Amino acid sequence: MNDSEAATGNWERRWHPLLEQWVIIAANTTARPWSGLTAERKVEVQPAHDANCYLCPGVTRANGEVNPDYIGPRAMDNDFPSLAVHAPRPNGGSDSLLRREAALGRCRVLCWSEQHNVTLPDLSIEQMRKVVDLWCEEHKTLSADPAIKQVLVFENKGVEVGASNLHPHGQIYAYPFVTDHGRRMRGSQTKYAAENNNQSLLGDLLVHPDCAANLVEQSSHCSVIVPFSARFSYETWIIPHRKVAMISDLTDEELTDLAGVYQRQARRYDGLFQRSAPNITLLHNAPCDNSAENEHWHFHIAMQPPLRDLEKVKFLAGAEAGSNNIVNPLQPEIAAEQLRNCVIHS
């Protein structure tokens, strides 16, 4: 290795302070010849209403219920839940090697609108704000259930990330335990606060003098960054400037700002990838298990596109599956620059 190559930051390992794991930045690998799978950039025109879509208004669902003629965002129970209050109770489970419990919890589906062909970037800011309000309401209601320990609101957008229904929608998993990432993020933020005069890990990352090149947008109440130790090529985090543990702790003004920032970031992805961009979006709220450590949690939204460029999908294959240490083939500061330069179409 020569010294000038090491100094550019495009080939090194970086510590992920929130997940407490190494990420390998290996932009030097992008020149590899590629004859593998490519993602099609086709633009399929969807109808405004699809009689075969179980999320559209007036359609009869798998459970026999008929969707009302709703307008705007709407939450409903997932007809095929992974976690449910009626999940079967297994016998036994006390053996430490064969531990098992009922898959209790809730799975919800959130339609962004009644229209089958309208994504979040397509909504007006008023409609987007209603979606943000639904995120807050659903999170608040589900996390108030003492049997629920963590509520994850998310969107799987696009066939590239396995979305099974093209009607733009999000989902909620309400878990009866604190998730693996929940434990890691809470532990790291609690430790950081203890060692840094009760400061917020994410708050300090936002204002770190060496992270100016990671900034995509700074709004009045939140900022968008490509994190220094991004695990995915164009991963971004939307972080409110004020530390709150839950999205519903944000003020009315902060939520309106968040709605606008979210849409602009989603539109940047659409511009960058020249299509309605596939993405995984995660609302990282604090667990709701009454642990005193939850007060150190700083709510943020993570957006993790599966694409590493216009055509290539990033697969988590052998190295990642075997180690849980992800190789990111793009230097985060370069990704931030590209996103900053995206023209935002509204």
Ligand SMILES: [Zn+2]
């Ligand atoms: Zn639909």
